[in-house]
Amino acid sequence: MSLDLFSQYIFAGITYGIIYAIVAIGFNIIYNTTGIINFAQGEFVMLGGMTAISFNHFIPLPMAIIAAVLFTMLIGALIEIVFIRWLESPSVLRMIIITIGLSIIIREIALHVWGDTVRALPYFTGNVVSSVTLLGASISPQVLWVLAVCSCIVVLLSLFFKFTPLGKEMQACAANRLAATLCGINAKNMVTFSFMLSAAIGAVAGCVVSPITSSQYDMGTGLAIKGFTVAVLGGLGNSMAAVAAGLLLGILEAFSIAVGFPLAFQDAISISILLIILFVRPHGLFGNKEAASLKEF
Amino acid sequence: MATKKITTIALLVTVVVIVQIGTQLTGTSYYLTQLTMTMYSCLLIIGLCLVMGYAGQISLGHAGFFAIGGYTSASLTTLNVLPSLESGSSCVHLLNSFGLLTASTSMYGDPLLRIHPWIAFVVAITLTALIAFALGIPVLKLKGHYLAMATLGFGIIIFRIVLAMAFFGEADGISDVPGFTLLPGLTVTGNIEERIVNYYIAAAVLISGFVLLLNLIDSRVGRALRAIHGAEDAADAMGINTARYKLYTFVLSAVFAAIAGVLLTHYTGGISPSDAGVMKSVRYVAIVAIGGMASLWGALAMGGVLNFLSLRGLFGSYDDAVFGAILIIIMLFAPEGVLRLSLWSTLKRFKVER
Amino acid sequence: MIPLLKIRNLNKRFGGLHAVNAVSFDLKKGAIKAVIGPNGAGKTTLFNLICGALAADSGAVEFDSQPILGLKPYQIAASGIARTFQNIKMFPGMTALENVMVGLHTKSRAGFWAGMLHLPSTLCEEKRIRDRAYELLELLDIAQFADIEARSLAFGQQRAVEFARALASDPTLLLLDEPAAGLNIYETAEVARLITKIQQQGITVLLVEHDMSLVMDISDEIVVLSFGQHIAEGTPSEIQHNKEVIQIYLGE
Numbered sequence A: 001m002s003l004d005l006f007s008q009y010i011f012a013g014i015t016y017g018i019i020y021a022i023v024a025i026g027f028n029i030i031y032n033t034t035g036i037i038n039f040a041q042g043e044f045v046m047l048g049g050m051t052a053i054s055f056n057h058f059i060p061l062p063m064a065i066i067a068a069v070l071f072t073m074l075i076g077a078l079i080e081i082v083f084i085r086w087l088e089s090p091s092v093l094r095m096i097i098i099t100i101g102l103s104i105i106i107r108e109i110a111l112h113v114w115g116d117t118v119r120a121l122p123y124f125t126g127n128v129v130s131s132v133t134l135l136g137a138s139i140s141p142q143v144l145w146v147l148a149v150c151s152c153i154v155v156l157l158s159l160f161f162k163f164t165p166l167g168k169e170m171q172a173c174a175a176n177r178l179a180a181t182l183c184g185i186n187a188k189n190m191v192t193f194s195f196m197l198s199a200a201i202g203a204v205a206g207c208v209v210s211p212i213t214s215s216q217y218d219m220g221t222g223l224a225i226k227g228f229t230v231a232v233l234g235g236l237g238n239s240m241a242a243v244a245a246g247l248l249l250g251i252l253e254a255f256s257i258a259v260g261f262p263l264a265f266q267d268a269i270s271i272s273i274l275l276i277i278l279f280v281r282p283h284g285l286f287g288n289k290e291a292a293s294l295k296e297f
Numbered sequence B: 001m002a003t004k005k006i007t008t009i010a011l012l013v014t015v016v017v018i019v020q021i022g023t024q025l026t027g028t029s030y031y032l033t034q035l036t037m038t039m040y041s042c043l044l045i046i047g048l049c050l051v052m053g054y055a056g057q058i059s060l061g062h063a064g065f066f067a068i069g070g071y072t073s074a075s076l077t078t079l080n081v082l083p084s085l086e087s088g089s090s091c092v093h094l095l096n097s098f099g100l101l102t103a104s105t106s107m108y109g110d111p112l113l114r115i116h117p118w119i120a121f122v123v124a125i126t127l128t129a130l131i132a133f134a135l136g137i138p139v140l141k142l143k144g145h146y147l148a149m150a151t152l153g154f155g156i157i158i159f160r161i162v163l164a165m166a167f168f169g170e171a172d173g174i175s176d177v178p179g180f181t182l183l184p185g186l187t188v189t190g191n192i193e194e195r196i197v198n199y200y201i202a203a204a205v206l207i208s209g210f211v212l213l214l215n216l217i218d219s220r221v222g223r224a225l226r227a228i229h230g231a232e233d234a235a236d237a238m239g240i241n242t243a244r245y246k247l248y249t250f251v252l253s254a255v256f257a258a259i260a261g262v263l264l265t266h267y268t269g270g271i272s273p274s275d276a277g278v279m280k281s282v283r284y285v286a287i288v289a290i291g292g293m294a295s296l297w298g299a300l301a302m303g304g305v306l307n308f309l310s311l312r313g314l315f316g317s318y319d320d321a322v323f324g325a326i327l328i329i330i331m332l333f334a335p336e337g338v339l340r341l342s343l344w345s346t347l348k349r350f351k352v353e354r
Numbered sequence C: 001m002i003p004l005l006k007i008r009n010l011n012k013r014f015g016g017l018h019a020v021n022a023v024s025f026d027l028k029k030g031a032i033k034a035v036i037g038p039n040g041a042g043k044t045t046l047f048n049l050i051c052g053a054l055a056a057d058s059g060a061v062e063f064d065s066q067p068i069l070g071l072k073p074y075q076i077a078a079s080g081i082a083r084t085f086q087n088i089k090m091f092p093g094m095t096a097l098e099n100v101m102v103g104l105h106t107k108s109r110a111g112f113w114a115g116m117l118h119l120p121s122t123l124c125e126e127k128r129i130r131d132r133a134y135e136l137l138e139l140l141d142i143a144q145f146a147d148i149e150a151r152s153l154a155f156g157q158q159r160a161v162e163f164a165r166a167l168a169s170d171p172t173l174l175l176l177d178e179p180a181a182g183l184n185i186y187e188t189a190e191v192a193r194l195i196t197k198i199q200q201q202g203i204t205v206l207l208v209e210h211d212m213s214l215v216m217d218i219s220d221e222i223v224v225l226s227f228g229q230h231i232a233e234g235t236p237s238e239i240q241h242n243k244e245v246i247q248i249y250l251g252e
């Protein structure tokens, strides 16, 4: 394999990998404040892309994206307020089933609104054929957009959790809900925020990848399971590790194609990785066992 | 005890017979086709109910076991082994000398030699049991979200495999699956002439499966399962091998799913990737949840009603959405299942929470 | 005489907390031995280690001269160690009788096939364990509650069901975690009488209890734990006069 081709695959891997990482971070944000895995996480990505495409018929692209993100945030908030907020210490099984139900409903609504046609946002800069050469690989400028935007999300999120009062309050809730409540933090509102936040980053990711991967009503499940793989790989709840794990999975997938593994089995690869990780190191590649056992399971 | 069991069987048989006579009198015997399909699905659902309600494990991969059963049987029984017999494959020869191959002719009059469905059945069930066993050992150590995702992941892998492999017909699945002659004169097939017989075959299979499971939960094993579900550490202290009980239950329910898969495939004459889809698994979970998780009767009743309505196309293009909505509503308002729902207590719960 | 239970240098940490710290002691066959100590001393943890519910970090436990550390909880239970729980753990949705029948698990064998087919031999075994469970309830004077859901019984009655459930497996060694907690004086006296009766049947008892009068009354020997460490061991009167023990209980 030539060096050019090599970096080509690396870039492809990183592009997908960082998207998986964003989905994984979305899982983690909600998991940390609630202990719930939101099975509808992939649907946020889909909604972001699809609504942006629709809005873009009426308003310019940047506005459409902002509108789509706000819209998805609103959906995230609604979901939490209507379906989650008022449940008193629901069992894990109950929450799994509810969020699965939600993902089905969102998907079916999307199907009825947009049909099953594959759509895509226009390229943010340039078009399908334009390319830049980087490290010998010629890549679409959109790839740079994905990398830039997603890196920004990661950095901004960590700043948000470290330095803003709201971010700190969410962290406090994640660490010890009861103690946080006693300090006057409204834990329920924090949960709503966490749903809005993870809907928002999902939607942003959905917008930036749409030109490359296209958007379709049923793209959520696949993304969700890969995002979960990544989240588990990094250790559930650990967002920085999720980035590393996401890149790892993305690159692994890219090279599995490079060595001639059938495309159809690509999903099977990442799921097999998930299963193996779950069996061997359920606390994640980077997590430590003790911290994991202190979590709910 | 014994009288209770006889009453149960009598009740179920009566319902089955009344429905059949009813359709005959009202000239709606085409319902029997969907009823037959429904009953096979119910077989899977009561098996899943055992895993979810009694062993307390969630499985989002049961469509996968259904598909392993159905696809194994379909691919084996549609395979023409005549070329390999002629080329002298010893394995095929062996089957032939035991009379386990059936000769027929294709649509174009070419001679065909096929594996007898009973062989395919045994292979399908054994394969499913082995896979469930191998999968169950690591998977059942997991809990909560991890277990849900792992079983979901298993389901998706099966789905991807049948979708990607030419041997399994890729996106078209396998069609023209021959009937399954259980006994001479008793064939699982979609032929209109044998509709009533097939209705009763399905009923017999389902009722037997149901009674077996009722027996099981009313036995030492059933008590052990309920004990594990209720208080696992206390069950451990009673000397119950919790891991083994969970595993066997998982395998048993996978076998139920595979039997349903085999029979339904021979009945409808085909199987397609959508039968292995995640949505199918979710739907089965939904029905068990609606039936009240730990209630075989609930699972049977809800499985019967909802599958039938869905097959009749009552929910139109909103089929999946209906199941999604049902899932949410049940889990929000009646996590104990609808059969145990009392409106009053739900309203009361609302008032307290406000 | 070889001790029935031999604990050597047993250790368990929860993160930074050394819950059981190098504990060693023996338990003579047929004796009643009490483990006492302030809250959080590691008594329940010690029980969980013996039963295999928790994995020990290091050390050795021998039961009947066989090492049992590292065995699965069900294997340890099957070898003849039964226990009760500090916070009573009745199986939900099961009657008192069914709870005791689960206790008879190791005394019966019907498996999946037998359970599904309800063969005559299975039904016969089923009747045997049902009768035996009923007998045990009668022994504990709670037979009238046999068909009531165990969780809805009064606290004292649930304790009795738990006793019956533990005795059902014919254990050689019975571990009782605070059997008198939450009981009134009369019920406590009843428990004391019961434990001595159990001892007379040849069952060895290891007992955790905060009620000192009960402990001093019935135990042959006492082990004192504090912050996971073995502080003292001896007969009730020795322990009553041990300075260190008095200090632990009365504070510095």
Ligand SMILES: Nc1ncnc2c1ncn2[C@@H]1O[C@H](COP(=O)(O)OP(=O)(O)OP(=O)(O)O)[C@@H](O)[C@H]1O
Pocket: C014, C017, C019, C037, C038, C039, C040, C041, C042, C043, C044, C045, C046, C086
């Ligand atoms: N699973 C666990 N994880 C972490 N810490 C634990 C765990 N179980 C017990 N502990 C801690 O270990 C210490 C010993 O607990 P243990 O329950 O053995 O005490 P105990 O002597 O039984 O107390 P009590 O008299 O209150 O029942 C306590 O500080 C407890 O908080």
Ligand SMILES: [Mg+2]
Pocket: C043, C044, C045, C086
């Ligand atoms: Mg204790």
